[in-house]
Amino acid sequence: TQLLEQSPQFLSIQEGENLTVYCNSSSVFSSLQWYRQEPGEGPVLLVTVVTGGEVKKLKRLTFQFGDARKDSSLHITAAQPGDTGLYLCAGGDGGSQGNLIFGKGTKLSVKP
Amino acid sequence: NAGVTQTPKFQVLKTGQSMTLQCAQDMNHNSMYWYRQDPGMGLRLIYYSASEGTTDKGEVPNGYNVSRLNKREFSLRLESAAPSQTSVYFCASSEGLALYYEQYFGPGTRLTVT
Numbered sequence: 001t002q003l004l005e006q007s008p009q010f011l012s013i014q015e016g017e018n019l020t021v022y023c024n025s026s027s028v029f030s031s032l033q034w035y036r037q038e039p040g041e042g043p044v045l046l047v048t049v050v051t052g053g054e055v056k057k058l059k060r061l062t063f064q065f066g067d068a069r070k071d072s073s074l075h076i077t078a079a080q081p082g083d084t085g086l087y088l089c090a091g092g093d094g095g096s097q098g099n100l101i102f103g104k105g106t107k108l109s110v111k112p
Numbered sequence: 113n114a115g116v117t118q119t120p121k122f123q124v125l126k127t128g129q130s131m132t133l134q135c136a137q138d139m140n141h142n143s144m145y146w147y148r149q150d151p152g153m154g155l156r157l158i159y160y161s162a163s164e165g166t167t168d169k170g171e172v173p174n175g176y177n178v179s180r181l182n183k184r185e186f187s188l189r190l191e192s193a194a195p196s197q198t199s200v201y202f203c204a205s206s207e208g209l210a211l212y213y214e215q216y217f218g219p220g221t222r223l224t225v226t
Contacts, residue, residue: 009152031211042116042202042217043155088154098162098209099145099170104154 002027004089004103012109016078021106023089024071032072032091033100034063043088046074079110114138116218118203124224125193133188133221135203143206144186145170145215146178148199155202161186162209193225 031050035043049065056063062075090100146158157170159178177189201221206213
């Protein structure tokens with residue numbers, strides 16, 4: 001059974017700080033997605049990474065897929081209160097009809 | 113553009129009651145999904161429909177049934193609600209396989225079973 005472990009589970013920082021959250025597995029994934037979920041809403045896709053070693057940037061957010069495609073990280077530079085939310089990673093290996101396994105998420109709070 | 117809509121937004125049921133959660137998408141997507149989200153558990157797939165006319169079990173299907181009414185609509189039914197089904201339920205849709213296509217999520221239904 002594939003599992004995605006996210007760390008840390010909770011993170012509370014001040015505006016302007018940098019942070020990194022992690023998504024790890026013992027399984028190889030064909031692709032990995034990162035979502036952000038705000039309170040009372042559904043998750044929204046931020047990025048999809050598919051190639052080992054791939055790095056994608058979205059403004060102040062940098063996503064990296066591990067060389068072995070078993071892990072990923074999300075780095076936020078100069079965090080802002082608007083970055084507050086639950087960050088979920090999700091991956092799949094092409095089995096299970098192409099469905100995704102979700103991690104439990106990292107709950108980020110950025111204080112002004 | 114409404115995207116994915118879900119009704120109701122909130123629901124309280126007594127143990128043993130039944131109800132249907134409704135979901136509709138206006139993006140002409142082929143695939144639709146039902147997830148539940150519990151505190152500390154992330155999102156878990158209940159059922160999905162890869163295309164109109166097909167439905168399949170996900171990770172946690174027990175106690176639920178689904179109907180893909182047409183390409184737009186995918187409903188989730190609880191025949192005899194149990195307290196363990198207290199959760200937030202999300203419907204999602206995608207153009208194709210979730211592995212390769214962006215999933216769009218609805219706003220969720222918050223269900224409490226007493």
